[in-house]
Amino acid sequence: MADMHATARPRSSAARICTILGFVFAVIAVFFSPLFFGLAGLILGIVGAVLGDKPLGWYAAAAAVVGAILHMVVTAALLNS
Numbered sequence: 001m002a003d004m005h006a007t008a009r010p011r012s013s014a015a016r017i018c019t020i021l022g023f024v025f026a027v028i029a030v031f032f033s034p035l036f037f038g039l040a041g042l043i044l045g046i047v048g049a050v051l052g053d054k055p056l057g058w059y060a061a062a063a064a065v066v067g068a069i070l071h072m073v074v075t076a077a078l079l080n081s
Contacts, residue, residue, distance in 0.1 A: 012052055019048035022060030029067035038068025 025041030041064025049057025 015048045015051035015053035015057065017048075018044045018051060019053045019056045019060050022048055022057070022064055026060060026063035026067040029064060030071050032071075034068035034071040038064050038071075040064075041067065 022041045022043075022045035025037045025044060029037035029041060042061050045057050045059070045061030045064055047057070048060060051057075
């Protein structure tokens, strides 16, 4: 039986750093500029996933998008009240 993980990329430290920065930018996007930090977190999460940190990279990308949307919704709610 063939080893199915033989073609998978090994996780590098660059992938882990990109993923961690993606999560950090996702949190920053909730409090500050959602456009800049949300987009940066999305890109870093995708780069981390492509470089080999598969599940966490995609989670970081999704968290960045959710953080940016959350900031915009809360800001709109506060400005319209």
